[in-house]
Amino acid sequence: MNDSYYSSTIxxxxxxxxxxxxxxxxxxxGEPLPRDLEGLSVVHRPADKPVLEMQPGDQVQLGAARLTLTAVGDLAHQNLATLGHLVIYVDPDPAAGLLPGAVHAKGQLDVPSPGAELRLARA
Structure with missing residues (x-):
């Protein structure tokens, strides 16, 4: 994934x-984050702000896991750029709907290890 437009370290x-x-x-x-959300979150350190806005079809690499975005909420890019915050729902129920700050994806998700890289790239 050499053409990534966003990278971060877990x-x-x-x-x-x-x-x-x-x-x-x-x-x-991203840090800093609200203390009460720490237990639910994967905390990361972005290398920089995203240089492109996420769109369906983009690829997510998280350690060894690979995902393809299928839907992007209206606030997802802004939340990622300002807070390092993003919620990814993998293979969600189609009836669930898309939250404004979230993205939907397909693929296999694994628990990342500290030091793993997070990357977003165009397909």
């Missing part, structure tokens, strides 16, 4: 984040 995985990820929900937050 710092730590909250105590409850692994259960959420296994259920298909990944909550990313």
């Amino acid at each position: 710092l730590r995985v909250g105590d409850e984040a692994a259960d959420l990820i296994q259920g298909g929900v990944l909550i990313l937050f």
Whole structure:
């Protein structure tokens, strides 16, 4: 994924984040983040702000996991750029709807290890 428009390094995985990820929900937050969200989040350190806006078809690499975005909420780019915050729902129920700050994706999601790279790229 050499053509990435966003990259970040995973710092730590909250105590409850692994259960959420296994259920298909990944909550990313850059530092600093609200203390009460730390346990639910995968905390990361962005290299820089995203240089492109996310769109369906973009690729997400998180460590060894690869995902393809299928839908992008209206506030997802702004939240990622300002807070390092992004919620990724993998293979969500089609009836669930898309939250403004979230993205939907297809693929296999694994619990990342500290030091893993997060990258977003055009397909």
